[in-house]
Amino acid sequence: MAGKVIALAQQKGGSGKTTIAANLAVAFLQRGASVALLDTDPQGSLGRWFMARRATAGTERLEFSTSSAWGVSYECEKLKRDADFVIIDTPPKVDADLRPALREADLILVPVASSHVDLWATEGVLDLAQREKKQAWLVMNRTRAGTRLGTDVARAAGGMSAGVMVAELANRVVYAESLGQGRGALEAPRGLAGAEVSALADEILRLL
Ligand SMILES: Nc1ncnc2c1ncn2[C@@H]1O[C@H](COP(=O)(O)OP(=O)(O)OP(=O)(O)O)[C@@H](O)[C@H]1O
Numbered sequence: 779m780a781g782k783v784i785a786l787a788q789q790k791g792g793s794g795k796t797t798i799a800a801n802l803a804v805a806f807l808q809r810g811a812s813v814a815l816l817d818t819d820p821q822g823s824l825g826r827w828f829m830a831r832r833a834t835a836g837t838e839r840l841e842f843s844t845s846s847a848w849g850v851s852y853e854c855e856k857l858k859r860d861a862d863f864v865i866i867d868t869p870p871k872v873d874a875d876l877r878p879a880l881r882e883a884d885l886i887l888v889p890v891a892s893s894h895v896d897l898w899a900t901e902g903v904l905d906l907a908q909r910e911k912k913q914a915w916l917v918m919n920r921t922r923a924g925t926r927l928g929t930d931v932a933r934a935a936g937g938m939s940a941g942v943m944v945a946e947l948a949n950r951v952v953y954a955e956s957l958g959q960g961r962g963a964l965e966a967p968r969g970l971a972g973a974e975v976s977a978l979a980d981e982i983l984r985l986l
């Protein structure tokens with residue numbers, strides 16, 4: 779059976795696309811699945827993460843490739859023959875270049891770092907997803923417990939044309955630290971972030 783394709787997309791830079799891509803890869807690997815990462819972002823952050831990981835991790839069922847926007851379909855078809863999950867990380871912009879990634883995706887995740895600015899920035903992706911007749915799912919990232927902003931943003935998100943994932947990632951240093959080391963929050967000693975990533979992975983598996 780062909781692997782499932784998950785695309786991370788959001789116009790706003792720094793919303794957590796690469797962080798979520800890397801953390802999901804670790805979550806799926808830990809569950810015994812094989813994962814192929816496909817980076818279409820010229821910034822190459824996911825590639826840096828993969829290289830840092832390769833320097834320390836043992837052999838694992840994780841592949842990495844890059845592709846231009848127009849090469850996504852071809853690359854995806856190839857990767858999903860061998861991998862259980864293909865995770866596509868995309869650059870912080872929304873234009874026609876994003877369409878092939880959205881078209882290939884079985885699931886589109888749109889990270890929203892808890893601010894209204896981030897939420898407003900989702901409109902472009904949601905519009906493109908609709909044109910591809912795909913449902914997109916917002917993932918609340920960098921949430922801060924007990925803040926009104928988080929509740930406001932979550933409520934506003936509920937009124938948009940996208941689904942909102944129940945699982946959220948809080949604002950935690952461990953996400954930034956582990957990313958820099960080529961690891962995921964699930965591999966860090968502190969447990970809370972790992973539990974959040976696990977919950978997100980569970981929810982994704984239910985949707986796929
Ligand atoms: N939940 C979180 N808690 C703390 N830091 C986070 C969290 N999510 C992301 N970050 C940090 O925020 C920064 C931006 O995250 P990331 O690179 O994943 O965003 P991005 O959407 O991929 O950015 P770009 O659009 O530039 O590709 C990184 O330094 C990352 O470590």
Ligand SMILES: [Mg+2]
Binds near residue numbers: 796797
């Ligand atoms: Mg990125």
